[in-house]
Amino acid sequence: MTEQRYLADRFQEHRTHLKAVAYRMLGSLSEAEDAVQEAWLRLARSDDGAIDNLGGWLTTVVGRVCLDMLRSRRSRRETPLETRLPDPVVTDPAADPEHAALIADSVGLALLVVLESLTPAERLAFVLHDLFGLPFDEIAPIVDRTPAATRKLASRARGRVRASAPKPDPDRAAQRRAVDAFLSAAREGDFAALVSILDPDVVLRGDTGALPDVVVLRGRDAVAGQLETFHRMAAIAITRPALVNGTEGQLNFVDGELFSIMSFSVVDGRITEIDILSDAERLSTLDLTNLD
Template sequence: MSVHDNLAEGFETHRSRLRAVAQRMLGSHGEAEDAVQEAWLRLARTEAETVRNLGGWLTTTVSRICLDMLRARAARREDPAGHPVPDEGQDLAGSCPEREAVLADSVGRALLVVLDRLGPAERVAFVLHDVFGVPFDEIAPVVDRSLAAAKQLASRARRKVRGAPAVPGPELARQRLVVEAFLSAARAGDLDAVLAVLAPDVVRRADRAALAAGRPVEARGARSVAEEIVVFGRHAHVAEPVLIDGVVGIAIAPYGRLRLALTVTTARTRITGYELIADPNRLRRLDLAVLDEALTPGG
């Protein structure tokens, strides 16, 4: 077997892990595949005897490629938030590759949304250390920082991902139960179950960017709000509970890209009000964090 064949065989043993690393860094199956392929091309151009630890070399290489891609994305000022919200007759998941939906489901939509809020170096440091357990002495050269600075990057990213609840743990757990019941009823299209989780005098508010033409910015009363929610249920399969400004809310994020946020107020077992936010500037100002530490690596 030639040296090139040995490298190719070794690369294939690491491919799935490299893909998992790149997917979490980039939030896109297609871009992750591009990054992994570029890592192979760089390996093929490298003298085999200079690669002492193939797994480490490949992880470092694909991480640097992802970092460059994230920086290029930031330079173009790409923002996953603020794309037009489809009306009730459209399917949020209908126009993109199925693999992107699989990626969002496997990584976690909420986590992908929050990772999109991190700076490129923060995201790379966090994914490598907190998700894949790469030691900081290997991360530091990837992000071109000192060991101490690489640790600070990951620490800062960790605080952003986990957020800071504005209420005590038991209250947060209560809010979450109510929001999850709301989502479950919406996904099922069960009007009675939706009514059961709404306060009789519930109020729904929305910015204009979140509404189809002709819909009012405010709706009042459980029945009128519930009927809207049953329609909203068409999109509830891409909705996840998240921490929004310290309390439990909902992110609607096809493929992990934030399109709509719901800030929710609750009392006991009922929702007393919520607001639909789709305006790009308002979405950017929201402080989003994950509710669970869904950070385990996968394929």
């Protein structure tokens, strides 16, 4: 076996983990793949004999690459939270290992949306420490801060996450009951039933790709006010239940084509967040082969 092949095989052992890190950092599957590829290129150019802990070294490299990508977004005055929803990871209960790793630890769309609102340094500190357990003294050089300052970055991010992304009900059966109740209310055009399943502070985000910003509706009255739209969609769509980032959701097909993906966050039996991706261009790039 050549040295390059041996190095490639060692890198491949870490690829799934690296993509999971990059996805949480970027909220984009294609950009996560780009970050992982860049880590491979840097490894191929390095003296691997001087690397004691390859997994840690690669995680640090991916963190740096993602940090640069996030800062580049900011420099272009892009605000991901306002311009697009994060890419969803759609699976069935028997997900393959790579998809399972991407959505482990309940990394739902609601959490990713909150992460999009953090500064790049806050996001990196939170993701690497809270989600992957890296110590602050290893994260600090990446963000060019002291370990104490890095700890504060993660603490601020953690506070934002706890305030804005409540943990969904872990019981998937309870999640599905709430989603089914929503769908039933939509099909029947039943306003009272719809209101009963929505949390008073429910948030709906819709990304069609046709507008410069994600459409955001806040509050039960505003979301329930879309009943006619939900009813029209229910009348023409064929739906398929699916897990979207580990929580209950559904795929909507119109005339045999994927029209939208819906993700639901359910807390204490009520729907707290609904995310709808109906951007045809982005939908066409998603890998749904694991559902076959």
